[in-house]
Amino acid sequence: MTTEESDGTLPSTIAAICRRHSGREGPLLAILHDVQDTFGHIPDEAVRHVAYTLNLTRAEVHGVVRFYTDFHAEPARAHRLKVCRAEACQAVGGRAVWAAAQALSAVPDGRVEIEPVYCLGNCPCGPSAQWDGRTLGRMTPERVHELVAAANGGMPS
Numbered sequence: 064m065t066t067e068e069s070d071g072t073l074p075s076t077i078a079a080i081c082r083r084h085s086g087r088e089g090p091l092l093a094i095l096h097d098v099q100d101t102f103g104h105i106p107d108e109a110v111r112h113v114a115y116t117l118n119l120t121r122a123e124v125h126g127v128v129r130f131y132t133d134f135h136a137e138p139a140r141a142h143r144l145k146v147c148r149a150e151a152c153q154a155v156g157g158r159a160v161w162a163a164a165q166a167l168s169a170v171p172d173g174r175v176e177i178e179p180v181y182c183l184g185n186c187p188c189g190p191s192a193q194w195d196g197r198t199l200g201r202m203t204p205e206r207v208h209e210l211v212a213a214a215n216g217g218m219p220s
């Protein structure tokens with residue numbers, strides 16, 4: 064996303080994003096996606112500016128940020144591992160993959176954030192996961208361990 068229309072401060076960046084979506088019907092989600100792409104999360108100050116610009120209350124914007132799991136109110140860790148927890152993947156070992164991811168991501172100062180996701184459209188190749196947006200099939204606890212360990216710069220097995 065470019066912010067050439069802004070002077071680089073948060074308020075002017077938000078204003079530029081809002082301008083880009085002006086005229087759209089229901090622009091809030093598109094604006095929040097751009098805010099998150101720009102800042103890596105949706106800071107409180109951005110919520111305030113977006114609410115003001117769209118003539119919404121801060122509670123309304125906060126509600127949308129909290130409702131959609133793709134939005135993050137806090138800065139995210141460097142990597143994001145989404146693990147499918149829906150039925151087809153559960154049937155082929157998804158629970159063990161999720162358990163491994165949970166255990167590994169609990170490392171203090173770890174660089175990987177994990178999230179459950181409910182079907183990635185990759186059901187025949189489950190258990191499925193997504194690493195920084197790339198869908199991976201046939202996941203195993205061992206593969207999860209390798210990915211997380213590499214991201215964390217090596218960690219005890």
Ligand code: FES
Nearest residue numbers: 147152183185186
């Ligand atoms: S159930 Fe896991 S990808 Fe569809």
